[in-house]
Amino acid sequence: MLVRLIVGLGNPGPKYAGTRHNAGFWFVERVAERLGVxxxxxxxxxxxxxxxxDAGLDLHLLCPDTYMNHSGRAVAALARFHRIPPEAILVAHDEIDLPAGVVRLKRGGGHGGHNGLRDIIPALGSRDFARLRIGVGHPGSSDQVIAYVLHAPGRSELTAIDSAIDAAAAQAPALAAGDWDRAQQQLHTRE
Known part of the structure; x- marks a missing residue:
């Protein structure tokens, strides 16, 4: 299926702009930059x-301003208005279970403890949207996760995350054209 909507998850405002939790925003901003949007x-x-x-592609980009825990409101509003089914939506988000610099495409699934995904699932009434999981690393202890994702990555982590986001953004046209397998192969074998 074609990807018709790419959503980047994050928190709005300068306080959060450089934090790991905004990796989804960074991705959508990079896609917009590459496509001249x-x-x-x-x-x-x-x-x-x-x-x-362009050339038969029709791709919407969205960075919700609702804060992470209420992302579903923005995703559902845009999807309903443009009649975009969940299967044609790709949600990009930070992923603590992947090392910094690793990206993975995934179709469907649960929320995995991610509050943005947790809010989007009931808002869409479906788990069938795709995910772009952007690795930001793990703090080592579950009680440190919130503070960890709400802080900026170190220089080497940021370089790795930025490289992964750039590689993933290069695959946006393939995803919009429905070439999931090619995009997945390019991203999953880049390490």
Whole structure:
């Protein structure tokens, strides 16, 4: 299936801009930059949106401004308005269970403890959307996770994350064209 909507998860505002939790925002911003798309605030969709149309592709981009725990409101509003089924949505998010610099594509599944995904599932009424899991590493102890994701990565981690995001953003046209297997092969074998 074609990807018609790419959502980047994060928290709005300068306080969170450089934190690990905003890796999804970083990805969508990189895709927008590569495709020459401006992201503009749109109140009715609760976030910054952009749209890319070229050579038969029609791809929406979204960075919700609702904070992570309420991401579903923005995703559902845009998906309903443009009649985009869950199977045509890719949600990019930070993933503590992957090392910094590793990215993985996944179709469907649960929330895995991620509050953004936890909110999107009931808002869409489905778990069938795809995920781009952007590795940010793990703090080593579960009681440190919240503080860890709400802080900026170190220089070497940031370099690794940035490289992974760049590689993933290069695959956005393939995903929008429905070439999931090629995009997955490129990303899963890049290490």
């Amino acid at each position: 401006d992201l503009r605030a749109e109140r009715k969709f609760h976030g910054a949106i952009g749209r890319y149309r």
